[in-house]
Amino acid sequence: MTPFTYARAASVPDAVQQAAAPGTKFLGGGTNLVDLMRETVERPSALIDVSRLRAGIRGLDDGGLLIAAAARNTAIAEHRGVRERYPVLARAILAGASAQIRNMATLGGNLLQRTRCTYFFDDAGSRCNKRTPGQGCDAIDGLNRNHAILGASPACVATHPSDMAVALAALDAVVHLSGPGGDRTVSLDDLHRLPGERPDIETVLAPGELVTGVALPALPLYAHSTYRKVRDRSSYAFALVSVAAALEVKDGVVRDVRIALGGVAHKPWRAWKAEAALRGGPATEDAFRAAARAELADAKPLAHNAFKIELATRTIVAVLAELHGARA
Amino acid sequence: MHFTVNGRPVEVACDIRTSLLDLLRDHLGLSGTKKGCNQGACGACTVLADGERINACLALAVQYEGREITTIEGLGTATALHPLQRAFVEHDGFQCGYCTPGQICSAVGMLRELDRGVPSHVTPILTEERVALTHDELRERMSGNLCRCGAYNGIVDAIDEYHAEGAR
Numbered sequence: 001m002t003p004f005t006y007a008r009a010a011s012v013p014d015a016v017q018q019a020a021a022p023g024t025k026f027l028g029g030g031t032n033l034v035d036l037m038r039e040t041v042e043r044p045s046a047l048i049d050v051s052r053l054r055a056g057i058r059g060l061d062d063g064g065l066l067i068a069a070a071a072r073n074t075a076i077a078e079h080r081g082v083r084e085r086y087p088v089l090a091r092a093i094l095a096g097a098s099a100q101i102r103n104m105a106t107l108g109g110n111l112l113q114r115t116r117c118t119y120f121f122d123d124a125g126s127r128c129n130k131r132t133p134g135q136g137c138d139a140i141d142g143l144n145r146n147h148a149i150l151g152a153s154p155a156c157v158a159t160h161p162s163d164m165a166v167a168l169a170a171l172d173a174v175v176h177l178s179g180p181g182g183d184r185t186v187s188l189d190d191l192h193r194l195p196g197e198r199p200d201i202e203t204v205l206a207p208g209e210l211v212t213g214v215a216l217p218a219l220p221l222y223a224h225s226t227y228r229k230v231r232d233r234s235s236y237a238f239a240l241v242s243v244a245a246a247l248e249v250k251d252g253v254v255r256d257v258r259i260a261l262g263g264v265a266h267k268p269w270r271a272w273k274a275e276a277a278l279r280g281g282p283a284t285e286d287a288f289r290a291a292a293r294a295e296l297a298d299a300k301p302l303a304h305n306a307f308k309i310e311l312a313t314r315t316i317v318a319v320l321a322e323l324h325g326a327r328a
Numbered sequence: 329m330h331f332t333v334n335g336r337p338v339e340v341a342c343d344i345r346t347s348l349l350d351l352l353r354d355h356l357g358l359s360g361t362k363k364g365c366n367q368g369a370c371g372a373c374t375v376l377a378d379g380e381r382i383n384a385c386l387a388l389a390v391q392y393e394g395r396e397i398t399t400i401e402g403l404g405t406a407t408a409l410h411p412l413q414r415a416f417v418e419h420d421g422f423q424c425g426y427c428t429p430g431q432i433c434s435a436v437g438m439l440r441e442l443d444r445g446v447p448s449h450v451t452p453i454l455t456e457e458r459v460a461l462t463h464d465e466l467r468e469r470m471s472g473n474l475c476r477c478g479a480y481n482g483i484v485d486a487i488d489e490y491h492a493e494g495a496r
Contacts, residue, residue: 031383049391091449098368099434099471103382103437
């Protein structure tokens with residue numbers, strides 16, 4: 001690791017103030033950042049530890065939940081309200097990492113974790129536009145089985161690794177931010193960027209801006225939701241493809257639906273096209289398949305990951321069929 | 329930096345970059361906690377922080393200042409084995425033994441999570457208050473601890489027996 005200074009934030013305003021200096025990074029649970037610092041992919045000059053700031057989960061006046069940014073993954077997944085009213089979120093968290101890491105990792109850190117593209121990690125030997133802007137990308141013509149099929153660019157084909165964020169995208173979650181310019185909110189779907197020509201800029205956060213929490217809206221639909229993750233081994237592996245979905249069917253007609261995909265893009269991929277295709281139509285496997293195909297029509301596979309198109313299609317169909325069957 | 333390690337207060341002066349794992353092994357001489365991958369993939373470095381299992385390799389020591397850390401040395405000794413250590417011996421829960429301290433600390437933390445009703449990836453009904461420790465549950469909950477010798481059957485049997493005895 002390159003040398004850095006360390007300070008523990010006493011409050012959100014204190015954290016924001018301390019983060020004003022260039023080269024400063026916020027430290028959550030450290031499960032990704034410490035690893036990247038050890039590989040010298042990340043070289044912050046100062047760390048502001050925000051892991052001891054607010055970590056609670058509380059009910060909102062509208063019936064939703066507000067999860068503070070320092071909440072640990074385990075605490076969110078075991079929270080009774082999350083398990084009862086937002087099962088897709090509990091399921092997504094429990095499908096990610098290991099129990100040890102879930103005990104350390106924070107909500108804020110989870111959202112801002114970096115890609116697990118091996119070329120991004122290989123500081124010594126590979127080109128990466130995300131790590132070193134303008135350097136080139138060794139993944140595009142390299143081993144790219146794990147890489148993106150949607151929304152990628154000639155500069156970057158990396159995927160966002162989070163499971164939790166995929167569930168939050170499906171739940172219309174709202175991210176609370178605090179920064180030098182004050183407080184604001186952005187939808188989870190708008191938090192992460194597509195790579196374009198600047199894959200090093202991963203979110204819409206301004207410099208020094210801190211994630212302080214995530215609000216989940218209250219909607220009965222979310223209680224009928226689940227998460228399915230397809231991976232190379234049955235536990236403790238990143239997703240090849242994952243699907244977060246919520247479904248409400250009445251009299252055989254899709255009244256409302258939410259779908260988000262993981263493992264396919266630079267950000268949690270909200271499947272707006274599939275949702276639009278399904279809403280108001282029949283809740284049949286043929287309709288589920290047609291909607292999934294509509295979402296993946298723009299997919300652009302690389303040399304080793306064309307299988308993800310069919311895998312994502314089938315996983316969407318399977319998850320919607322499961323949600324529909326469970327209600328019947 | 330100040331910590332409580334295995335019930336004793338300790339004061340350590342070290343580089344801010346020191347991981348909790350290196351602090352335990354190199355500064356406090358507690359070499360029971362093992363360094364496997366040093367990147368959070370193998371679980372050999374698992375210790376308990378305020379009773380919760382974590383990977384000491386991914387933790388900057390300074391982040392755990394003031395916290396209570398328990399390592400394998402705090403669970404049992406050569407002359408007074410922790411019952412889970414005894415179960416690992418009886419069930420051949422190891423061959424080379426390198427992953428064993430992490431397995432045992434992890435299992436202790438895992439059983440506390442189970443007592444709290446924390447669900448897992450394979451828990452069929454998320455809202456259930458009590459989760460039974462089936463072999464599927466046990467294996468899923470211990471998936472953060474790898475064993476290159478492949479002593480998994482013995483590890484599962486040892487934890488299973490220890491849990492069953494505790495429940496009786």
